[in-house]
Amino acid sequence: MKIAIDDGHGMETAGKRTPAFSDGSVMRENEFNRAVVSYLHDELIRNGFSVMLTAPEDTDISLATRVQRANDAHADYFISVHANAFGSGWNDASGVESWIYSKKDKDTLDAAQKIQSEVIKETGLKDRGIKESGNSLGILRDTKMSAVLVECGFMTNPQEAALLKSDAYRKKVAKAICRGVCLHFGVKYQEEGNQMEKIKVILLGKEVEMMGVKVIDENGNVTNCVTIRDFAEQTGYKVSFKGATPILERA
CATH class of the missing domain: 3.40.630.40 (Zn-dependent exopeptidases)
Structure with a gap:
């Protein structure tokens, strides 16, 4: 949003x-x-x-x-x-x-x-x-x-x-x-510490950067999560929302 x-x-x-x-x-x-x-x-x-x-x-x-x-x-x-x-x-x-x-x-x-x-x-x-x-x-x-x-x-x-x-x-x-x-x-509030940052993503064989966060689970495993808006813009979609639910459509 x-x-x-x-x-x-x-x-x-x-x-x-x-x-x-x-x-x-x-x-x-x-x-x-x-x-x-x-x-x-x-x-x-x-x-x-x-x-x-x-x-x-x-x-x-x-x-x-x-x-x-x-x-x-x-x-x-x-x-x-x-x-x-x-x-x-x-x-x-x-x-x-x-x-x-x-x-x-x-x-x-x-x-x-x-x-x-x-x-x-x-x-x-x-x-x-x-x-x-x-x-x-x-x-x-x-x-x-x-x-x-x-x-x-x-x-x-x-x-x-x-x-x-x-x-x-x-x-x-x-x-x-x-x-x-x-x-x-309906978004879980993130306390300070989970900072948004630029994350490298391989998209169709090409390296690009999107804004996201690194999420660490209880076992220490790291998952990179990128924003739906950045993903949409990089892949030719437009994004809107119904409540908290993202809606992706071809631009």
């Missing part, structure tokens, strides 16, 4: 930051979003997913461009990472919530529920549930694939803002989102 991941907003997006901390500093929302997306990228790759970034640049990228990039890449799923806010000053609004276009879309709802549940389990923050955006959020309305937007804590809550600044918390959120994605697709 190809997952598009989006670090919501940009570094210079107006108003998307914490109130000033006691030392006068602020955290821009995209500092958190971008860090989580970076860790999430590695988590998803390690677990066998194909990943594309909607906004890898340092400059602000419009919502329309982010959506178009995901659509053009024919991504199977879209995940946008955010930090929440209530007003512009410090307050006690708290918790994690996830947004989808419509709860009538049961596949997207299932993904959102699994991601939300794993983030709550990993962070221990208040569960604010799954929200329905309708047409109010273009990033969910205009993507052609299922899309989930995750609000991972409040920048305007001093305790949660401190977490959002923490590298340890950012890694927790990325790991939790990946676990939710794995649960949705």
Whole structure:
């Protein structure tokens, strides 16, 4: 499956930051979003997913461009990472919530529920549930694939803002989102250590490289496993999915 991941907003997006901390500093929302997306990228790759970034640049990228990039890449799923806010000053609004276009879309709802549940389990923050955006959020309305937007804590809550600044918390959120994605697709989550790497394969007498993992069983036997998408592309097939089941068709 190809997952598009989006670090919501940009570094210079107006108003998307914490109130000033006691030392006068602020955290821009995209500092958190971008860090989580970076860790999430590695988590998803390690677990066998194909990943594309909607906004890898340092400059602000419009919502329309982010959506178009995901659509053009024919991504199977879209995940946008955010930090929440209530007003512009410090307050006690708290918790994690996830947004989808419509709860009538049961596949997207299932993904959102699994991601939300794993983030709550990993962070221990208040569960604010799954929200329905309708047409109010273009990033969910205009993507052609299922899309989930995750609000991972409040920048305007001093305790949660401190977490959002923490590298340890950012890694927790990325790991939790990946676990939710794995649960949705029926993929066994791989802890760090089973790293994706280039594996040499002899294909029709020719040596090629594909992304995969080396799996070691209890007897120490090593099996090289390659991704279905790489195999399909090397052999002239196109790949789609029904749930977690790959469907190969001649391109």
